[in-house]
Amino acid sequence: xxxxxxxxxxxxxxxxxxxxxxxxxxxxxxxxxxxxxxxxxxxxxxxxxxxxxxxxxxxxxxxxxxxxxxxxxxxxxxxxxxxxxxxxxxxxxxxxxxxxxxxxxxxxxxxxxxxxxxxxxxxxxxxxxxxxxxxxxxxxxxxxxxxxxxxxxxxxxxxxxxxxxxxxxxxxxxxxxxxxxxxxxxxxxxxxxxxxxxxxxxxxxxxxxxxxxxxxxxxxxxxxxxxxxxxxxxxxxxxxxxxxxxxxxxxxxxxxxxxxxxxxxxxxxxxxxxxxxxxxxxxxxxxxxxxxxxxxxxxxxxxxxxxxxxxxxxxxxxxxxxxxxxxxxxxxxxxxxxxxxxxxxxxxxxxxxxxxxxxxxxxxxxxxxxxxxxxxxxxxxxxxxxxxxxxxxxxxxxxxxxxxxxxxxxxxxxxxxxxxxxxxxxxxxxxxxxxxxxxxxxxxxxxxxxxxxxxxxxxxxxxxxxxxxxxxxxxxxxxxxxxxxxxxxxxxxxxxxxxxxxxxxxxxxxxxxxxxxxxxxxxxxxxxxxxxxxxxxxxxxxxxxxxxxx
Ligand code: GLN
Numbered sequence: 001x002x003x004x005x006x007x008x009x010x011x012x013x014x015x016x017x018x019x020x021x022x023x024x025x026x027x028x029x030x031x032x033x034x035x036x037x038x039x040x041x042x043x044x045x046x047x048x049x050x051x052x053x054x055x056x057x058x059x060x061x062x063x064x065x066x067x068x069x070x071x072x073x074x075x076x077x078x079x080x081x082x083x084x085x086x087x088x089x090x091x092x093x094x095x096x097x098x099x100x101x102x103x104x105x106x107x108x109x110x111x112x113x114x115x116x117x118x119x120x121x122x123x124x125x126x127x128x129x130x131x132x133x134x135x136x137x138x139x140x141x142x143x144x145x146x147x148x149x150x151x152x153x154x155x156x157x158x159x160x161x162x163x164x165x166x167x168x169x170x171x172x173x174x175x176x177x178x179x180x181x182x183x184x185x186x187x188x189x190x191x192x193x194x195x196x197x198x199x200x201x202x203x204x205x206x207x208x209x210x211x212x213x214x215x216x217x218x219x220x221x222x223x224x225x226x227x228x229x230x231x232x233x234x235x236x237x238x239x240x241x242x243x244x245x246x247x248x249x250x251x252x253x254x255x256x257x258x259x260x261x262x263x264x265x266x267x268x269x270x271x272x273x274x275x276x277x278x279x280x281x282x283x284x285x286x287x288x289x290x291x292x293x294x295x296x297x298x299x300x301x302x303x304x305x306x307x308x309x310x311x312x313x314x315x316x317x318x319x320x321x322x323x324x325x326x327x328x329x330x331x332x333x334x335x336x337x338x339x340x341x342x343x344x345x346x347x348x349x350x351x352x353x354x355x356x357x358x359x360x361x362x363x364x365x366x367x368x369x370x371x372x373x374x375x376x377x378x379x380x381x382x383x384x385x386x387x388x389x390x391x392x393x394x395x396x397x398x399x400x401x402x403x404x405x406x407x408x409x410x411x412x413x414x415x416x417x418x419x420x421x422x423x424x425x426x427x428x429x430x431x432x433x434x435x436x437x438x439x440x441x442x443x444x445x446x447x448x449x450x451x452x453x454x455x456x457x458x459x460x461x462x463x464x465x466x467x468x469x470x471x472x473x474x475x476x477x478x479x480x481x482x483x484x485x486x487x488x489x490x491x492x493x494x495x496x497x498x499x500x501x502x503x504x505x506x507x508x509x510x511x512x513x514x515x516x517x518x519x520x521x522x523x524x525x526x527x528x529x530x531x532x533x534x535x536x537x538x539x540x541x542x543x544x545x546x547x548x549x550x
Pocket of ligand 1: 363364365366367391392393394396416474475476477478
């Protein structure tokens with residue numbers, strides 16, 4: 001009689017940050033997942049965001065970075081994108097939690113008498129809810145890698161760290177904690193300093209949690225002396241102090257971790273026997289390719305979420321950036337990305353301002369700022385046959401530009417900006433209007449994966465090589481179906497539509513008229529992967545490469 005194997009409990013690797021934020025905790029989490037997956041384990045990844053916001057949809061991208069949309073329509077943190085790209089997997093809303101989400105669930109349960117008259121307390125009920133969510137997301141996987149947002153010592157993430165402590169108490173063999181810490185090398189001192197890391201470990205210790213591993217982030221590798229010092233003062237075995245120097249490409253990080261045998265040590269700590277030797281072959285060849293490519297293509301990304309004070313932050317478009325890279329490396333070219341602020345094109349395109357670019361991309365966006373600038377840029381790209389790729393807002397504005405300048409509907413607009421426009425080329429659908437009227441904005445967005453049918457023989461049809469696709473959306477407005485006959489008459493092709501034919505998903509100009517002038521109502525950047533670039537990005541970069549030569 002076949003014996004039923006008992007499902008194995010999920011093992012948890014928690015990743016916490018020490019010293020300061022922004023040193024690559026998300027990449028470390030993704031890389032830990034990658035090296036464990038390469039040892040034959042099924043791995044999932046979770047992000048804990050300590051914000052009160054229930055989702056990332058309401059956060060300003062200049063402050064918080066990109067809003068990453070999952071297939072099931074959750075608006076999450078950009079780190080989720082890293083996990084999906086590194087692990088080549090599809091995550092859902094169960095893989096993302098915020099403080100707001102956890103509290104809301106506890107309060108709802110309390111209102112529904114779910115605690116049966118007990119006093120509901122921050123501890124233990126909040127950490128219990130966190131653990132419930134962790135276990136739910138981990139179910140069916142050998143390992144769940146969990147990134148705790150923020151840095152140890154902050155009030156904000158304390159209850160999540162309390163959850164680590166409780167889970168470890170219950171399942172001591174199933175939980176391991178990794179601290180990603182920063183080791184500065186002050187220029188006047190000229191030596192790598194370990195003291196901030198020592199303090200961070202002590203702070204973590206006050207919560208009853210001790211790191212089993214320390215990943216030492218710095219601008220250079222950790223030497224033997226630094227490893228010894230961290231081991232001794234932080235109470236971590238020396239071989240578990242992992243060196244994580246700055247690298248040219250984040251996709252080198254898993255390879256670097258393995259130089260310190262991190263997967264072997266993690267498996268040992270979690271009591272898992274390796275199922276195979278580390279299979280990082282495809283990663284290694286990808287990383288080699290990244291180092292080797294020499295030819296460049298110049299890509300301009302025209303957006304508005306760049307500046308925080310004196311700094312330019314490209315994080316708001318991280319998935320777009322990565323998607324361009326994957327396609328470019330696949331085609332053997334290095335993409336040079338130029339961030340152009342659309343506000344600078346408000347009055348038109350100054351002479352020569354765009355001539356050095358081989359491709360122009362307008363990514364997603366909301367609101368009025370800089371949109372006339374974007375429309376000028378799109379018109380320029382169309383007239384001068386510069387490859388153009390429009391994502392979401394970039395597609396809506398592309399169609400708007402066409403309506404204004406080719407159909408000569410000068411007042412054409414999107415109702416997002418001008419609700420009373422004479423020609424609402426980009427409009428809100430009737431069902432959404434009702435929700436907007438009662439300020440139910442969340443309900444008015446088309447979020448997550450939707451199917452589309454492609455027209456054979458079009459650029460999109462040929463690039464995808466199939467006539468049915470599914471892509472992720474995040475927008476409120478649509479191309480107005482009433483204007484479609486006129487736009488088609490004027491030469492625009494709608495090569496992708498919703499299965500009922502009502503919603504326009506892809507617009508393009510035929511190849512005879514333009515080498516690449518294409519826009520998507522969805523966000524293809526969310527499904528591009530390092531080892532399987534997105535076909536539309538590849539089409540765009542290929543056109544840019546050809547443009548370079550001409
Ligand atoms: N603002 C536009 C809309 O809501 C486009 C959104 C986007 O680019 N993600 O439809």
